[in-house]
Amino acid sequence: MASISVLGGLVIWTDLIKRAGDVNSWTVQPAQLPLGIRVSPGLGLPYGWIAFSLLVMSVISHAIESVPPFRPVVTIPDS
Numbered sequence: 300m301a302s303i304s305v306l307g308g309l310v311i312w313t314d315l316i317k318r319a320g321d322v323n324s325w326t327v328q329p330a331q332l333p334l335g336i337r338v339s340p341g342l343g344l345p346y347g348w349i350a351f352s353l354l355v356m357s358v359i360s361h362a363i364e365s366v367p368p369f370r371p372v373v374t375i376p377d378s
Contacts (some may be wrong), residue, residue, distance in 0.1 A: 302354040309347045316340045 316338065325334040 300350065302358060305347070305351045305354060309351055310343075312346060312347065313340075317343060 319338045322334065322336050322338050325336070326332060354361060
C-alpha cells in the first residue's frame, strides 16, 4: 500500500512540476519583461523517486518469501 501511495503522489507531483514549469517563460506583456517567478523541482522530486525505489525493493524479498518453492524448508529430525 505504501509503494502504491508514494507512486501515485509522485506521478501527480511530477506532472504538476512539469506543468508549472511553463511559468518560467511567461512575460509581462507591455514591456516583455520576465515575470520573475522561477519553478524548479528541487531535490524533493528525485528523493521521492529514490524513496519509491527503496520501497519496491523492500517488498521484493517478502514477495519471494511468500512463494512456496522459495520458502526455506526446516525439518526436525525424528528422535
